[in-house]
Amino acid sequence: MVSGRFSLSTAVNMEFVDITDKLQRTVDENKIDSGILVAYNPHTTAGLTINEGADPAVQSDLVGILHRIIPRDYPCRHREGNSPSHMMATLTGSSVTIIIEEGHLMLGTWQRVFFCEYDGPRNRKVWWKIMADQ
Numbered sequence: 001m002v003s004g005r006f007s008l009s010t011a012v013n014m015e016f017v018d019i020t021d022k023l024q025r026t027v028d029e030n031k032i033d034s035g036i037l038v039a040y041n042p043h044t045t046a047g048l049t050i051n052e053g054a055d056p057a058v059q060s061d062l063v064g065i066l067h068r069i070i071p072r073d074y075p076c077r078h079r080e081g082n083s084p085s086h087m088m089a090t091l092t093g094s095s096v097t098i099i100i101e102e103g104h105l106m107l108g109t110w111q112r113v114f115f116c117e118y119d120g121p122r123n124r125k126v127w128w129k130i131m132a133d134q
Contacts, residue, residue: 013120
């Protein structure tokens with residue numbers, strides 16, 4: 001098993017940052033042919049998801065839909081005022097698991113891995129672990 005982390009910075013309050021290439025480089029640098037990669041986000045107001053990456057309008061639509069179903073003006077009691085961001089993170093989850101075969105992340109034709117920022121801009125981390133087949 002190998003593990004590590006990388007940092008990223010987000011630029012706006014809500015955005016989906018494509019981290020697929022960073023994860024694939026991790027597989028390449030560790031010369032992994034076959035196994036499982038787990039990416040984990042240790043932040044409570046951000047998430048990770050796998051979704052369409054071919055059309056950037058999809059990410060924009062997802063942000064818009066999240067705004068509609070989780071209103072920012074809900075009278076939350078959390079003092080920081082970012083409870084909607086916590087709820088969005090709950091919906092997307094904090095990790096993704098991806099099969100690795102022949103040195104490649106096994107993603108569908110249109111799939112990409114996204115870090116989902118819900119309380120930015122911020123400096124964030126993603127932790128990863130690869131369990132390689134013997």
